[in-house]
Amino acid sequence: MFATLAGKALVPVGLAVTGFMVVCCLVLYSVIRDDLHRAEIVHATNIADTILKSTRYAMHKSDRETLATIIRNVGEQRGVDHVRIFNKKGIVNFSAKSGEINRQMDKNAEGCIVCHKGTLPVTNLGTMQQARTFRSPEGMEVIAITAPIYNGPDCSSAACHIHPPGQKVLGTLDIGLSRAERDRSLTMLRIQMITFTLMSLILTIGGVTALLRRNVFLPVQKLRNYVESTENISDIPEPPPHLTHDLDIIATSYYKVKMNAADKKNNFEKSV
Amino acid sequence: MADMHEKQLSADNSETVDSTDLLREGLEKEINRLSRFSTRGIIALALFLVVSILAWRGFPFLPDPDTVSPLLGKPPSAGIISTVLLLYTFSAILLSLSRMTAGIEHRSSFSHVGFLTAFFLFYYFGKSLEGNYWAVFGSGITILGVESYRIWSFCAEGISKNREDIEYVTRTGRPPPQE
Numbered sequence: 344m345f346a347t348l349a350g351k352a353l354v355p356v357g358l359a360v361t362g363f364m365v366v367c368c369l370v371l372y373s374v375i376r377d378d379l380h381r382a383e384i385v386h387a388t389n390i391a392d393t394i395l396k397s398t399r400y401a402m403h404k405s406d407r408e409t410l411a412t413i414i415r416n417v418g419e420q421r422g423v424d425h426v427r428i429f430n431k432k433g434i435v436n437f438s439a440k441s442g443e444i445n446r447q448m449d450k451n452a453e454g455c456i457v458c459h460k461g462t463l464p465v466t467n468l469g470t471m472q473q474a475r476t477f478r479s480p481e482g483m484e485v486i487a488i489t490a491p492i493y494n495g496p497d498c499s500s501a502a503c504h505i506h507p508p509g510q511k512v513l514g515t516l517d518i519g520l521s522r523a524e525r526d527r528s529l530t531m532l533r534i535q536m537i538t539f540t541l542m543s544l545i546l547t548i549g550g551v552t553a554l555l556r557r558n559v560f561l562p563v564q565k566l567r568n569y570v571e572s573t574e575n576i577s578d579i580p581e582p583p584p585h586l587t588h589d590l591d592i593i594a595t596s597y598y599k600v601k602m603n604a605a606d607k608k609n610n611f612e613k614s615v
Numbered sequence: 616m617a618d619m620h621e622k623q624l625s626a627d628n629s630e631t632v633d634s635t636d637l638l639r640e641g642l643e644k645e646i647n648r649l650s651r652f653s654t655r656g657i658i659a660l661a662l663f664l665v666v667s668i669l670a671w672r673g674f675p676f677l678p679d680p681d682t683v684s685p686l687l688g689k690p691p692s693a694g695i696i697s698t699v700l701l702l703y704t705f706s707a708i709l710l711s712l713s714r715m716t717a718g719i720e721h722r723s724s725f726s727h728v729g730f731l732t733a734f735f736l737f738y739y740f741g742k743s744l745e746g747n748y749w750a751v752f753g754s755g756i757t758i759l760g761v762e763s764y765r766i767w768s769f770c771a772e773g774i775s776k777n778r779e780d781i782e783y784v785t786r787t788g789r790p791p792p793q794e
Contacts, residue, residue, distance in 0.1 A: 355764055359708045362757020366704050369750040370697045374744065377693065586752060 348563075352550060354557055360547045361540065368536040375532060380526050381484050390417075391490040391518050401490075407437075415439050417518075420484065424485045424519035428492070431514055475521070484526060489520035539547040562587045566594055577605040635788050639777035642777045647694055647705070649777070652720075663731060663755045677743025680740045693743035694736040697750065701702030704754045717767040718772075724762050732753045739790060773784055 394417055401409040410428075418439020419428045427438035433448040480486050492514045565583050573579040581603045582594035630682065669675075707727060714721050734751045738744040780791040 351768065355712060355761055358757065358760050359712060362753065362760065363704060363708055366753045366757060367701065369753055370701055370747070373746045373750060374694065374697065427790065552708055 348560070349552070349555065352559075353551060355553055357544065357548050362543045364540050364543055372529075372532060372536060376529060379528065380486075383520070383522070383525060384488070387474065387486055387488040387518060387520050388490070390520070391488045391516055394518065395490060395492060395516055398428075411437050422521045423525065424479055424483065424521050425487075425517070426519075429515055430518065431510070431512060436514070472604060479519075481534045482515065485519045487517060490516045490518075519584055537579055554614035558587060562590045566590050569594060570597060575599075575603065579605075634790075635784055638784050638790055639781055641779045646774050646777045646781075649773045652722075653767050653774075655722065656724050656759065656766040659728050660756075660759045660763055662725070663728045663759055666728065666732050667752050667755065670739070670744060670751070670785065673744070674736075674739055677736075677739065680742050683740055687740070690737065690741035691782075693738065693741055693747060696734065696737045696741060696743070697747060700747075700750060700754060703730060703734075706759060707758045711758070711765050712759045715756040715768070718769065720769055724759060724766065727755075727758050727762060731758075 364539060394413070398410050398413055401407075401413065414426050414428065417423060423439070425439060425443075427435050427440075429448055433450060435443045435446045435448065438444050451513045452483050473488050474486060475489075476484065491512045494510050494513050515532055558591045565586060569583050578596065582591070582598050586594055680690075687717065707730075711723075731751060731754065734754075735744065735748075738747045783789075783791045
């Protein structure tokens, strides 16, 4: 296959075009996936900020019932895996899942260790560092954001509160969002890219094959048949018409050589 | 006088035989060299596969990117590395196809393995190897595949030409006509 004229023409073209397209698709896929991941984090951070702002007044008033209702309602939203608020000791105070309330969180767990790996916990993290991804017990891909609830003058100076002004972080809001929609989009993108690459490959190989067949293989075959059929005869017919330019020259030269040889042979036979 | 003429003829004959043998020996050596050279692309491809396996395992013998970053500085972003990878792939394929067209013998396969390893390392130290592994792998397979084909077809043509030349030398006792 590789040694034939068709193989020599098609293998490098097919390999180069397909390979380059595959690399382009992979790079594009990677860039789109990273962009989607960043957008997901920004979206989750915005939701976390919205929840914190919505619950701030209830926290000031120490209205635990309103706070619990807000958290429960947000948790019931489609695509929300979990919402919980835990205090500085890591005990869950509010959660959309009632079974989690009063449960102690492990500081070494994924998502907690980012801030708690040193002796003193980190109090300021960038948006991207606050995010973590994991698979839920139900087998669903989840992206979670842990947003610290910072102390403020309005918190430490409120009459009903006991937070000292020196305490920087009062607790943490943890929200997890399902990645099912993002996975579905990426799967669709993958299928589209594979289809696009296969179609381009078929078009490239098909186009090159058609052009080669029309302009090279058929004229070469015609020339070969002409040469083979006139190999052992002296009175040869005219070369076949409609050959491509270079092959036409070869056929005409062959015809002239054969005619000259036939003339010389005739002259020799006459002289003898 | 006749003896001298015979001696002269036999000396000429032996010289011709010697030069024919030398010529044939040279052509056989060239065939052997081309046979060895034709495997160069496949060896480079195999070496790249070894590097790819190491990259797939996350270069277990290399230090953690976090420990290296303070020494080397901030790595380039994955987007920049990917752009350079695309440009490199495009130029390497173009170069290889140009060499194939011109029939140039060029030993570039192993340098490509080096460049591709550098891309793996850049992604590794930029902590984005996992997301971009297949792009480098695809690029490597494409470039080294085209290069292997170029080297193989160049050598196959050379070997076939040299075999024809040996046949010509054996038949005529004269050096083959130059193209």
